[in-house]
Amino acid sequence: MTPIKNQKNSKRDDLQGIRGLAILAVLGFHFYPKQFPNGYLGVDQFFVLSGFLMCMLLTKSQQFPTLSFFTQFYLRRFKRILPLYFLLILCAVTALYTVFPTAPILQNQMSAGKALIFTSNRPHTEDEDYFEKLSIAMDLFTHTWSLSVEIQFYFIVPFIFLIGLQLKGASRYVYYVCLSLLSFAFHASSATSVAFNSVFARIWQFSIGMISYFIVDNQYKSNTFFYKPLENAAKQEGPGLFILVKYTVLIISMFIILITVEVTPLPARFLITIFTGILIVLDAEDLVLNSRFLIFFGDISYALYLIHWPIYAYVKLTYPANTWILTSALIISILLAFLVHQTFERWYLRQSNNMITILVVSLFFLNVIVINWYEIRENVDEVMNNVLFSDKNDPRFDGVTPNMTLGTAG
Template identity: 45%
Template structure:
C-alpha cells in the first residue's frame, strides 16, 4: 500500500455496497420477474445508515447531550431534506401535467404522507407494499423506507446516549438485547406491520451501529473514536522517554530486535489481512447471489441472512478492490438521487406505456441520467451551503410543496369567493364553458372521493373502497 497516497474522505467499500444495494432495488422495481429478491437492497441501506448514524454520534460523543442531538439532526437533515423535498415537488408538478387525472387524488394524499415521513403507515389494515408496487399508481410508494429511517432518527440519539453511560463491554450487550426485542416484535407481528414498522426494523440499524463500534479500534478513517486519538497522544510522551533510555543501548542489538519484531508483526498482519480479504469476497459473492437470485426466497429466512451478512461484509471489506472500484463508488454516490427519482418515472411508465419493454429500458436509463445530473448540480451545491442556508432552503421547499399539493383546493376556495352555490356539485345556471371544463376536470380528479358513501364501512382493498358494510339501514 502506498502510504504517501492520501486516504479518501470516506470508506469507498461502503459506497460500493451502497451501489450494489441500489442496483438490486432497481432490478426489483423495473424487472421484478428477474430480480424478485432485490427488495433486500433496502435492508442493506438500513445497515449502512446505522453505521453512518453511529459514526456521527461518536464524533459528537464528548459534546453535551443537547449539542450531540442538535449536531446529529442538523447533519442528517441537511443531507436528506433538500433533495427529498425537491424530488417531491418535481414529482407533483409532473403528476399534474403528465399523469392520468385518475392518479392525482390518491397521490396528493400520498405526497402529504411523504412530507410528514409517515409513508410507512398503510392507509388501510390490508394495504400491501408489494401490491402497490404492482399497480404503480402511487408515485411515493418508495418513500416508506425514508419514513422508517427518519423515524429512527428520533430514537437513535437517545439510544446512543443511554449506551454511552454504560461500560464499553456492556454496551455491546445493550445493543444486542435491544436488537433481539426488535426481532421478536418483527417475527410476532403481522406481515404488514413487520415490513413497515420502525420498531420491526431497529435491529437492522443496530447491526450497522455495532459494525462501527467493532471497527473503531482498527479503523483508520475519519470518525474513529476520540478516545483512540487521546490514547495515542498520551502515549507519545512515553515513547519519547523510552527513546531517550535506549539511546545509550547497543545500536546493533536494538536494530536486530526491531527487525525480528517487524518481521513477526508484518507476517501476522499479512495473514490476518489475507484471511479477512478472502472472507469479504466470499461474503460479497454470497450476498450478490441471494439478492440477485431469479427465484423468490422466503423473506423470514433471507432478510436476517442478508442483514447480518451485510454487517459482516462491512467489517471485512475495507480493501475489497471490487467494492472500491470507481464505477461502483460513483453509483454509490448517486444512489440517494437515483432511489428518489426512479420510482415516479417507473410509475409513469406503468400507467401510460402499456407494458412497452423498450420504453421501460428508456425509463431506467432516464432515471440514471437524471440522478447523475441532480447529483452533480443540486446535490453537490446544497451540501456546500451553511446550515442556515440549508434551513432556509428546506423551509421554502416545504412551503412550496404544501401549496402545490393543495393547489386545486386553494383555487377552488378563491374561485368560490363571491359566488353562491346551492348545489352540492357546484353546477349553476349561469355557468360558462370554462366553468364546465374545470368542473369536469375536478370530478375526474376526485373520482374516488365522489364515490365515497359516509354510511359505508369499507372492507378490502380490491376496489378503491372495497365492499360496503352499511352502518345505516335503508329505511333511515
C-alpha cells in the same frame, strides 16, 4: 495490501460500493421484478449503512453539551436529506397534475402529504400491501416509506446511543445485541405489514450498523475485545484472510439478491443484514465494492432512489409491457440522478445551515400549497364569487325589485 487500513478519518470507497450494490438491487426489483424478485433486500442494506453513519455522527458529537449533541446530529442529517427530498416531492406532484395520464390524483395527494411529514410507512388501510402497490404503480410516493422509517428512527437513535455511552467494553455490545434481538423478535412475530413498515421492527437492522461502527472504530484501540482476534488471525494467516472472508460474504449476499427464484423474506433479510454488517467490519479493499462502477452508483444512490420511481410509474401507466421503453426509463433515471447529484445536491451540501433552513422551509410550504392546489383554488374561487357577485349591501342594486332586470333598473 494490508487488511486493516487506517481510514478512520477518510472516506471508505467500499461503503459507497455497498450503497451502489443496494441501489442496483432496488432498481432491478422495481424495473424487472420477475428477473430480480429479491432486489428489495437492497433497502435492508441501506438500513444497516444508515445505522453505521448515524452512529459515526453521534460519536463525533458526543463531546458537545446535551443540546448541541442533538442539534448537531439533526442539522447534519436533515441537511443531507431534506432539500432534495422535498424538491422531488414537489416535482412529482407537479408531474401528477400535468403529464401523468391515469394516476389517481386524490390518492397521490394523500400519499404526497404523508411523504411530506414522513409517515409513508403507515398504510392508508389495513389491507394495503406494499408489493401490490409496486405492481400497480399508481402511487408516485410508494418508495418514500423507507425514508419515513429512517427519519422516525432519527428521533429514537440519540437516546439509544446515550444509554449505550453509559456502558463500557463488552457490556455495550451486549446492550446493542439485546436491542437487536428484541426488535428482530418483534419483526418475526408481527403481521407482514407491521414487520415491513414499523420502525420498531427495523431497529435491529439499524443496530447492526451501529455495532459495525463500534467494531471498526475499536479496531484502532488496543483494548478492543472483538476485533483483536480477527486482527491477530489476519497477521498469522496473511492479508488474504480478510479478502477471502469478504469475498465469500459478498458472493453469498449477491447470490441471495440476484437469484431469479424468490426466497423466503425473513431468513433472507436476516442474512443480508448480518452480511452487510460483516462487509462493513471487514475494512479491506476488494475489486468488487471498490470498483468505480459500484462507487459511481453509490455516489448517486440517494438521488437515484428518489427519482427513479415516479419515472417508472409514468412509463408503467403510459406504456405497459413495453420492455424497451422501460429500459430507456431506467437509463433516463440514472442520467437524471447523476445530473441532480452533480448540480443541486452538491450545491446545497456546500451551503450554510441558515441557507439550508430557508431552503427547506420554503420547499416545505411550497409543497403544502401544490399538494392542496385544487382545494386552495376552489376556496379562492368561492371567495371571489362571493365578493364579486354577492348583492348584499351593494349600493349598485338599491331599488331593484324582483320584476326588474338590470337592463331596466336604470
